[in-house]
Ligand code: ATP
């Protein structure tokens with residue numbers, strides 16, 4: 001069973017206790033990514049259907065229409081995962097491993113420092129709010 005804690009934490013700038021891993025991925029890879037995240041104890045995930053424009057978007061189509069024409073946007077899924085600093089590297093590795101095909105259009109990941117986490121039900125803030133209790137992640141080192 002893999003542990004959720006990363007071996008080495010790089011010096012992210014700016015420094016924060018929590019980070020949001022925001023990954024723009026191929027829609028058909030998302031279920032693989034989320035089940036792999038579950039296996040390392042990550043259960044708090046938000047996904048949205050989005051449409052984007054990157055290197056893929058699309059060298060072929062661009063010849064025909066304007067770069068800004070709506071039908072050039074490619075369907076993607078955005079996964080947003082807020083985790084504590086020492087979980088970031090494990091989450092990044094998992095996403096890359098599960099989402100990568102090696103072809104143009106695999107997506108991109110943005111790492112965003114988070115100021116605070118507030119649980120609406122209890123009003124808890126910070127570590128207490130970020131930690132998911134009572135479930136699967138309790139099986140892992142927490
Ligand atoms: P509670 O114990 O009150 O249920 P919770 O921490 O389990 O609180 P939920 O209320 O179940 O949180 O979460 C609501 C939604 O917030 C989830 O469906 C998910 O979209 C999003 N979410 C929760 N935690 C995270 C997280 N760490 N990262 C990204 N999204 C999250």
Ligand code: GLN
Pocket residue numbers: 041042043044045081082083084087130131132133137142
């Ligand atoms: N850090 C939380 C925990 O250890 C998990 C966060 C998440 O699931 N996004 O329980």
